[in-house]
Amino acid sequence: MPIPSALPRRQFLAGALIAAPALLTAGRSLAAADPFALGVASGEPLPDGFVLWTRIAPDPLAEDGLGGNASPVPVRWEVALDENFRRIAAHGEAMALPDRASAVHVEVSGLAPDRPYWYRFTALGVQSPVGRAWTAPAPGARVERLRMTAASCSHWELGYFAAYRHMAADEESRLTLFLGDYIYEDGPRTPPRPGAVRSYAMPEPTTLAQYRRRYALHRTDPDLRALHAATACVATWDDHEVQNDYSGIWPEDANVSPADFVKRRAAAYRAFCENMPVRISQVMRADGSFRLNRRFGWGSLAQFDVLDGRQFRSPPACIEGLASHRGHMASTACADLEDPSRTYLGFDQERWLYDGFARSKARWNLLVQNLLVAPLEIKTPSDTLIWTDTWNGFGAARRRLIDAMAETRLSNPVTLAGDYHSAWLNDLRRDFHKPQEAPVAAEIVVTSITSNGPPAGAMKAALPDNPHIRFFDAAHRGYTAIDLTPERLDVRCMAIADRADPRTTVSVLHQRQVEAGKPGFA
Numbered sequence: 001m002p003i004p005s006a007l008p009r010r011q012f013l014a015g016a017l018i019a020a021p022a023l024l025t026a027g028r029s030l031a032a033a034d035p036f037a038l039g040v041a042s043g044e045p046l047p048d049g050f051v052l053w054t055r056i057a058p059d060p061l062a063e064d065g066l067g068g069n070a071s072p073v074p075v076r077w078e079v080a081l082d083e084n085f086r087r088i089a090a091h092g093e094a095m096a097l098p099d100r101a102s103a104v105h106v107e108v109s110g111l112a113p114d115r116p117y118w119y120r121f122t123a124l125g126v127q128s129p130v131g132r133a134w135t136a137p138a139p140g141a142r143v144e145r146l147r148m149t150a151a152s153c154s155h156w157e158l159g160y161f162a163a164y165r166h167m168a169a170d171e172e173s174r175l176t177l178f179l180g181d182y183i184y185e186d187g188p189r190t191p192p193r194p195g196a197v198r199s200y201a202m203p204e205p206t207t208l209a210q211y212r213r214r215y216a217l218h219r220t221d222p223d224l225r226a227l228h229a230a231t232a233c234v235a236t237w238d239d240h241e242v243q244n245d246y247s248g249i250w251p252e253d254a255n256v257s258p259a260d261f262v263k264r265r266a267a268a269y270r271a272f273c274e275n276m277p278v279r280i281s282q283v284m285r286a287d288g289s290f291r292l293n294r295r296f297g298w299g300s301l302a303q304f305d306v307l308d309g310r311q312f313r314s315p316p317a318c319i320e321g322l323a324s325h326r327g328h329m330a331s332t333a334c335a336d337l338e339d340p341s342r343t344y345l346g347f348d349q350e351r352w353l354y355d356g357f358a359r360s361k362a363r364w365n366l367l368v369q370n371l372l373v374a375p376l377e378i379k380t381p382s383d384t385l386i387w388t389d390t391w392n393g394f395g396a397a398r399r400r401l402i403d404a405m406a407e408t409r410l411s412n413p414v415t416l417a418g419d420y421h422s423a424w425l426n427d428l429r430r431d432f433h434k435p436q437e438a439p440v441a442a443e444i445v446v447t448s449i450t451s452n453g454p455p456a457g458a459m460k461a462a463l464p465d466n467p468h469i470r471f472f473d474a475a476h477r478g479y480t481a482i483d484l485t486p487e488r489l490d491v492r493c494m495a496i497a498d499r500a501d502p503r504t505t506v507s508v509l510h511q512r513q514v515e516a517g518k519p520g521f522a
């Protein structure tokens with residue numbers, strides 16, 4: 001049963017500028033120079049606070065990537081206990097600096113756990129839209145329920161971001177998870193891509209200015225701004241935040257040197273940090289490095305391990321003799337796949353992750369990451385093939401991951417992924433060729449917000465050979481909603497009716513549960 005698209009929503013989520021005309025400076029035109037045109041956002045919730053984000057960008061798509069602001073701007077921020085800002089819980093002032101493209105990241109602390117707060121900014125005499133964020137429950141606190149939504153793969157040209165609007169309209173959601181491909185680095189095409197509803201109208205980004213413009217373009221979408229205003233988010237990246245199918249320091253194009261690619265990658269990572277509500281001083285290190293993997297909790301209910309599945313990877317698998325280093329179908333006989341010296345997360349991040357497994361006291365343990373973990377083996381008359389760009393190209397690393405879950409007796413592990421533009425629910429086992437064995441974990445792969453689904457025919461034909469895939473759908477765009485309680489995880493694969501219609505409806509495509517203490521889908 002489709003949910004009407006015109007869901008009632010409180011005004012504070014509408015993303016409309018709330019400005020007191022008396023505060024406007026003389027001659028300032030709101031329509032022409034709204035400094036908050038890119039909206040507001042929050043992220044990284046902790047029991048005592050979160051990160052607030054905005055960017056002073058009166059000309060969001062300015063060619064130089066600076067958003068139409070070249071001087072330092074003082075920005076006042078306020079956090080309130082109520083949506084009318086009668087009871088202020090915290091306030092302060094931050095500087096929007098051109099060196100950061102006028103992005104502001106405020107790390108608010110001293111708040112109370114497990115409750116909503118409302119926030120807003122004031123700069124240049126204009127008040128921003130109001131956003132809302134929940135603090136996490138106190139460490140160890142019993143939590144009866146957590147709802148979150150998860151998304152990936154938002155191709156600007158291939159549809160409107162209506163799925164984001166439906167995520168924003170979910171008043172029960174406390175947390176948004178972005179699993180990668182928040183932007184795409186694609187340039188426009190002539191003729192346009194089949195099904196394109198709008199154009200990038202800017203070249204493929206390779207420089208910091210160009211990546212900054214690409215994030216700004218996405219934030220001109222009102223549905224994405226509404227989602228950021230509605231809930232705090234936690235984001236990881238996949239390949240398209242930088243370049244299709246890159247792996248560590250190795251680019252897709254075999255003719256580009258890692259040394260050159262690393263410069264482009266650093267520009268892309270920096271633009272991500274500037275534009276997402278992350279704890280920027282922890283992600284963007286003083287020595288120029290980036291560290292995205294991090295861990296946070298939700299009372300005794302959940303531990304979240306947010307992974308970086310791109311930066312520290314080994315070279316792409318099975319590329320000997322190939323001119324291109326993009327993902328491809330390779331034989332399962334390829335020696336790279338079981339080579340224990342190859343890593344997906346990097347060995348430092350692996351150690352950090354498995355140490356976190358060993359220490360976790362949470363009922364549910366969720367991995368917030370980018371790519372499919374479960375095998376998808378496609379049998380041909382002469383061979384068995386896998387797609388190398390996912391964990392399928394890192395068989396030995398995948399075995400270490402699942403073995404670590406089993407050996408640390410990790411409580412109710414669940415991995416999340418995006419990338420595949422299709423919805424999957426999978427059981428993860430130590431030996432995928434023994435379907436009679438009990439699963440170690442459940443895997444939820446979320447479909448794309450807009451990006452084209454994969455060719456479903458060959459994949460559907462392969463499902464009988466991959467019995468750990470319990471549900472698969474490539475036909476729909478949308479998002480995933482997850483309800484966690486101490487007793488069970490309830491997942492709903494949500495599908496929009498038409499990505500070309502900005503007012504499209506949403507409905508539940510499939511619903512499934514994992515019972516606590518019984519890893520794998522019921």
Ligand SMILES: [Fe+2]
Nearest residue numbers: 153181419451
């Ligand atoms: Fe994607």
